[in-house]
Amino acid sequence: xxxxxxxxxxxxxxxxxxxxxxxxxxxxxxxxxxxxxxxxxxxxxxxxxxxxxxxxxxxxxxxxxxxxxxxxxxxxxxxxxxxxxxxxxxxxxxxxxxxxxxxxxxxxxxxxxxxxxxxxxxxxxxxxxxxxxxxxxxxxxxxxxxxxxxxxxxxxxxxxxxxxxxxxxxxxxxxxxxxxxxxxxxxxxxxxxxxxxxxxxxxxxxxxxxxxxxxxxxxxxxxxxxxxxxxxxxxxxxxxxxxxxxxxxxxxxxxxx
Amino acid sequence: xxxxxxxxxxxxxxxxxxxxxxxxxxxxxxxxxxxxxxxxxxxxxxxxxxxxxxxxxxxxxxxxxxxxxxxxxxxxxxxxxxxxxxxxxxxxxxxxxxxxxxxxxxxxxxxxxxxxxxxxxxxxxxxxxxxxxxxxxxxxxxxxxxxxxxxxxxxxxxxxxxxxxxxxxxxxxxxxxxxxxxxxxxxxxxxxxxxxxxxxxxxxxxxxxxxxxxxxxxxxxxxxxxxxxxxxxxxxxxxxxxxxxxxxxxxxxxxxxxxxxxxx
Numbered sequence: 125x126x127x128x129x130x131x132x133x134x135x136x137x138x139x140x141x142x143x144x145x146x147x148x149x150x151x152x153x154x155x156x157x158x159x160x161x162x163x164x165x166x167x168x169x170x171x172x173x174x175x176x177x178x179x180x181x182x183x184x185x186x187x188x189x190x191x192x193x194x195x196x197x198x199x200x201x202x203x204x205x206x207x208x209x210x211x212x213x214x215x216x217x218x219x220x221x222x223x224x225x226x227x228x229x230x231x232x233x234x235x236x237x238x239x240x241x242x243x244x245x246x247x248x249x250x251x252x253x254x255x256x257x258x259x260x261x262x263x264x265x266x267x268x269x270x271x272x273x274x275x276x277x278x279x280x281x282x283x284x285x286x287x288x289x290x291x292x293x294x295x296x297x298x299x300x301x302x303x304x305x306x307x308x309x310x311x312x313x314x315x316x317x318x319x320x321x322x323x324x325x326x327x328x329x330x331x332x333x334x335x336x337x338x339x340x341x342x343x344x345x346x347x348x349x350x351x352x353x354x355x356x357x358x359x360x361x362x363x364x365x366x367x368x369x370x371x372x373x374x375x376x377x378x379x380x381x
Numbered sequence: 382x383x384x385x386x387x388x389x390x391x392x393x394x395x396x397x398x399x400x401x402x403x404x405x406x407x408x409x410x411x412x413x414x415x416x417x418x419x420x421x422x423x424x425x426x427x428x429x430x431x432x433x434x435x436x437x438x439x440x441x442x443x444x445x446x447x448x449x450x451x452x453x454x455x456x457x458x459x460x461x462x463x464x465x466x467x468x469x470x471x472x473x474x475x476x477x478x479x480x481x482x483x484x485x486x487x488x489x490x491x492x493x494x495x496x497x498x499x500x501x502x503x504x505x506x507x508x509x510x511x512x513x514x515x516x517x518x519x520x521x522x523x524x525x526x527x528x529x530x531x532x533x534x535x536x537x538x539x540x541x542x543x544x545x546x547x548x549x550x551x552x553x554x555x556x557x558x559x560x561x562x563x564x565x566x567x568x569x570x571x572x573x574x575x576x577x578x579x580x581x582x583x584x585x586x587x588x589x590x591x592x593x594x595x596x597x598x599x600x601x602x603x604x605x606x607x608x609x610x611x612x613x614x615x616x617x618x619x620x621x622x623x624x625x626x627x628x629x630x631x632x633x634x635x636x637x638x639x640x641x642x643x644x645x
Contacts, residue, residue, distance in 0.1 A: 217570070225527075226571040242572050243527065243555040321563070325556025326532060332557075339559060343459070343534040 139357075146354055147347050154351045159328050160337065164359065167334040170245065171313035174252035175260075178309045181253075182260040183302060187290070189261070190268035201265075208258045215254055216322025223250065223323075247324035248331050252313035259312050260305035267301020268294070307364060314360055420448035423618040424470065426461045427453060428477030428605065430501065430561075430581055434638045435475070438625050442618075449618055457560075458536075465490055465610070472619035475607040475626070477501070478536055482606040492613065495606035498626050499640040502598040503540055504580040506568045506590050513574025518544070518597050520575065524553045529564045529576040532557040537564070540601035541577045547600035565590065579603070584639025604643065 154160055188194075189201050207215055223230040223241045233239045241247050275297065279289040295302075317335040324331040326340070334356040342349040423442075427435050432455045439451035454461065454471075458481035465474060466488045474491075475498070476482040482495050507515050513526045521528055530552060531538030538557065545552050555573070558564040564576040569589050583592035607626055609619040625631050632642060 217566070220570050220572055224570060224572045240527070321559055322566075325529070325567075326559060327554070327556050336559075340532050340534045340557075343532075343559075 142350055142353060142357075145347075146350050150347065150351050151354065154348065155355065159332075160352065160355070162329050163332050163334050163337040164355065166245065166248070166329075166332065167314055167356070168359070168363075170248045170252055170333060171256075171310050171316075173249045174256055174313040175306050175310040177249065177253045178257040178260045178313075179302065179306060182257045182305070182309075183264055186261045186264035186268055186305075187294070189265045191273065204261055205258045207255050212255055212316065212318025212320075213322050216251060216319040219247075219251060219254060219319065219323040223247075242323060243325040243327065243331060245324075245330050248320055248333060251319040251323045252316045255316050255319050256309040256313040260302075260309040263305030263308060264298060264301050267298040267305075270301075271297040307367065311360065311364070314356070419446040419618045419621055421615050421618065422450045422452060423472050423615050423622060424452050424454070425473040425475070425622060426465065426469070426471050427455055427473075427475040428458045428461070429455045430477055430579065431455065431475055431605070433585065434634045434640070435626075437634055438622070438631060441630070442622060442625055446618075446621075451618075451622070459484075470612065470614055471610055472613040472615050473607065473609055473622050475605060477605055478603055479606060480536075482608070485608070485610075490610055490612070491608040492611040492616070493609060495608035496623070496627065497604045497606050497643045498631070499605045499635045500643050501579045501581050501603045501605065501640055502595070503537070503544055503577050503601060504583050504595055504598065505575050505593040506565060506578045506583050506586065507575045507593060508568055508571045509589050509591050511574075511591060512571070515575040515593065517593065518548050518550055518595060521545070521552045521554070521577070522550050526553075526574040527572070528552070528554045529556050529558050529567050529573045530554045531561055531564055531577070532559060535560055536603065537561040537577070537579060540603060543601035544577070544595070544597050548597045579639075580641070581639035584637075602644070605640075 185204055189197060189204070210218070219227075220230075220242065221227050223233075225231060225234050225240045225242065230241060233241070241250065271294070275293050276289050279293045280286075284292065315335055316333070317339060320331070320333060321336050321339075326332050326336045334352065338349050338352045338356070341352055419442075423439075425435065425439070432453075435453060435455075439453060443449055443451050454464075458476040458478060461474065462476065462481040462484040465471060465485050474482070474485055476485070476495075485491060486495065505515060505518070507513065513520070513523075515526070520526060521530070530541045533539055533542050537560070541552070556567070558567070558576075561578050561582055564573075565578050565582050565586055567573045568576045568578075569586060575593075580592065583590055607623055609616060609623055613619045636642070
């Protein structure tokens with residue numbers, strides 16, 4: 125119990141510090157500022173899009189990692205988790221080297237279609253996805269490993285094809301794992317700073333998310349930065365709590381234990 | 382005990398080595414050092430843009446005074462000023478602007494008035510092949526170019542705002558960078574057609590970046606003041622370092638790094 129209490133104190137006390145230092149009277153006016161509303165909206169939308177992209181691309185990766193017997197699996201897992209250890213700013217530079225207008229893919233996109241990705245809202249979603257997707261992959265892979273693969277074998281022997289088995293048997297089994305992974309992924313995307321400011325830049329309305337606004341506020345007015353952090357914190361906590369209630373309700377029925 | 386024993390051994394060994402090193406240093410006392418009487422540790426807090434120049438000057442001072450150990454803390458001037466007001470034991474403070482020096486002097490931490498030793502002005506940085514054919518400040522109003530400036534909250538951004546105002550140009554940047562180095566990185570990667578950075582940054586970037594002089598830059602001159610601190614643990618060495626910065630050798634090193642001589 126004591127280590128648990130210490131752990132909770134360690135995690136919660138910095139938050140208490142923010143709350144105590146916060147100039148509460150400044151929160152109302154801050155929320156009314158159009159730039160803050162813009163940044164908050166951009167943060168929520170881009171983190172949600174990044175989570176959706178991560179689910180679409182990440183769940184199949186997790187499935188390959190958990191179920192396939194192919195040889196390069198550990199190498200693949202290591203590669204997929206690289207963004208976890210890579211300093212996000214370096215991740216941003218790496219994204220430039222691929223998707224920038226001088227990048228391997230980016231220069232082709234520019235020449236063939238006239239599309240440049242950096243400094244756009246798309247770049248924000250890409251940067252956030254790059255950094256956050258590994259959290260989802262790791263969670264879902266864990267859930268897949270814990271789920272009994274024999275159910276899938278049985279479905280196959282009963283004539284279900286691979287896609288049907290995945291959709292009707294595997295997915296429902298690992299739904300709580302996907303949900304947990306999506307929450308982690310969303311939270312990481314919401315707080316993303318380094319890769320975003322590097323690859324997408326910082327421009328109010330198009331690429332300035334809340335963490336970027338907080339960082340720049342810190343340069344000028346630390347109290348404003350605290351206010352902004354608390355706004356971001358309150359919105360993300362509220363969202364997570366709401367979603368959690370919904371998921372717990374559903375997972376309770378689905379898992380039944 | 383069984384776990385501790387090797388540890389104790391290791392500590393003893395390190396102590397012995399350190400002891401040997403110390404005694405051999407003392408054996409080689411340089412005559413010039415005793416003449417100048419500089420020894421101990423000199424701690425200098427300096428703006429990050431001074432990293433190369435000050436490291437060179439520090440090495441020079443240490444070469445002249447073998448008993449002296451010069452230590453630097455290079456960071457953003459505002460972070461350094463905060464650390465100083467929190468009581469960091471420091472000998473010399475060199476700020477990249479007057480505002481952060483004022484933070485220190487307002488707290489009464491200086492010994493004697495700060496001296497402006499150099500200036501830095503904005504310059505246009507473009508990739509070496511200048512893909513956007515940028516020629517001057519007016520190009521920053523072109524919405525078709527990809528342009529970076531610093532955010533107004535950081536010093537280089539505040540300077541950019543002044544320069545644009547003085548020139549009557551409405552800038553159309555694609556990104557407002559969090560610091561001058563981030564803006565420069567995007568030029569080095571070729572991802573922007575131009576960025577507004579300091580002349581010293583262009584100099585430090587090497588051949589991948591080309592600088593375009595800016596006549597309008599005089600609207601926002603960044604003055605770098607330096608001072609010895611009142612509670613300096615090593616005041617003699619502190620004065621020697623400030624003298625070196627203000628000397629011809631110091632001026633030359635600063636000029637080579639893209640800084641210009643103070644106008645006043």
